[in-house]
Amino acid sequence: MLIKSTNRSDSKESDVTDEKIYLNRREIVKNMGFLGAGTLLSTSAAASVFDLFGDDTPPALFKQTNLEFTPDKPFAEELTPEEKTITHNNFYEFGAQKHQPAELAQGFKVDPWQLKISGEVEKPFTLDYDDLYSSFDLEERIYRLRCVEAWSMVVPWIGFSLADLVKKAKPTSKAKYLAFETLYDPKQMPGQRNRRLGGGIDYPYLEGLRMDEAMNPLAIMSVGLYGKTLPPQNGAPIRLVVPWKYGFKSIKSVVGIKFVEKQPPTTWNILAANEYGFYANVNPDVDHPRWSQASERRITTGGIFAQNRIATLPFNGYGDQVAGLYKGMNLRKLY
Ligand SMILES: Nc1nc2c(c(=O)[nH]1)N[C@H]1C(S)=C(S)[C@@H](COP(=O)(O)O)O[C@H]1N2
Ligand SMILES: [Mo]
Numbered sequence: 001m002l003i004k005s006t007n008r009s010d011s012k013e014s015d016v017t018d019e020k021i022y023l024n025r026r027e028i029v030k031n032m033g034f035l036g037a038g039t040l041l042s043t044s045a046a047a048s049v050f051d052l053f054g055d056d057t058p059p060a061l062f063k064q065t066n067l068e069f070t071p072d073k074p075f076a077e078e079l080t081p082e083e084k085t086i087t088h089n090n091f092y093e094f095g096a097q098k099h100q101p102a103e104l105a106q107g108f109k110v111d112p113w114q115l116k117i118s119g120e121v122e123k124p125f126t127l128d129y130d131d132l133y134s135s136f137d138l139e140e141r142i143y144r145l146r147c148v149e150a151w152s153m154v155v156p157w158i159g160f161s162l163a164d165l166v167k168k169a170k171p172t173s174k175a176k177y178l179a180f181e182t183l184y185d186p187k188q189m190p191g192q193r194n195r196r197l198g199g200g201i202d203y204p205y206l207e208g209l210r211m212d213e214a215m216n217p218l219a220i221m222s223v224g225l226y227g228k229t230l231p232p233q234n235g236a237p238i239r240l241v242v243p244w245k246y247g248f249k250s251i252k253s254v255v256g257i258k259f260v261e262k263q264p265p266t267t268w269n270i271l272a273a274n275e276y277g278f279y280a281n282v283n284p285d286v287d288h289p290r291w292s293q294a295s296e297r298r299i300t301t302g303g304i305f306a307q308n309r310i311a312t313l314p315f316n317g318y319g320d321q322v323a324g325l326y327k328g329m330n331l332r333k334l335y
Helices: 012-016 018-031 034-043 070-078 100-104 129-134 162-170 211-215 267-271 319-326
Strands: 114-120 127-129 139-146 150-163 175-180 206-210 219-223 239-241 256-258 295-298 309-311
Touching: 012 034, 018 256, 127 129, 129 206, 150 162, 162 211, 206 211, 206 267, 211 319
Parallel strands: 114 256, 150 295
Antiparallel strands: 114 127, 139 150, 150 219, 175 206, 175 256, 219 239, 295 309
């Protein structure tokens, strides 16, 4: 079924793709749904599964919802329609307005990609584009995402456990935090070229987690949503998802994860320390200096201006799993 292309002028891949990658892709094909397989059958002489779908239609990914990590509640809640999740975004590298990433990120080239794992580890390693989909067990988890701007979504993410990546790197005893970094590529990211478009942020976008937060089983590195690879505007090809924290912690298009001893600087904290802390745990009792965080507007089929305001839950509803990480900490001061 998978036939190497012989007639593609830009077939950088077909020449170099090794057996291992073909096998991994085979795995993905095997696990694709009926629709995906049908598309595959009708197409011949493609260099790889991914190429079959063209640039704007991401391939289907194996998807099996992990019920263990998916709380009951979201099932009772409405999934945010895919169309909304991929058109209402925060990704300042592609513009500071919600509609801009979906428009300005479409040409974003994510293959080849390199995600470097470095710092205080015994086994530093780099994941290439294909490794992102094949190095760890992928599964689907339905998580809420709660933005500081008081809107929220319920999204079926596909990803792997961040703890698995940490274990593979074998952190040293000095590793106390993880420092995440987004791609810096002003040629591709207009918000990095134009300060106004990019919301006045000094790039690259930076985020961080404490080691025990990174090891919590809820934290995932996501490579897809709604059964497909991530669209550019949602952080292709790989982004963090930490569902108990405000959305800005879930850094997109990650190229570096460095294990460090000291709490690393983070983008929104640098920009406005009085508004955005390092921890950023969802907390309805601690207001943002400019607005209340007690409720949120859940984005559903009802339309962006529908009356769907709901109470915000501590830790975004994941308190049972994560509240213990913060025992003894004053979460009003350490917001
Ligand atoms: N690199 C980068 N990552 C980012 C952002 C950003 O501007 N740049 N925005 C954050 C914010 S504020 C939110 S709410 C989420 C939005 O994710 P979504 O667009 O997939 O819903 O991404 C986060 N990750
Ligand atoms: Mo956000």
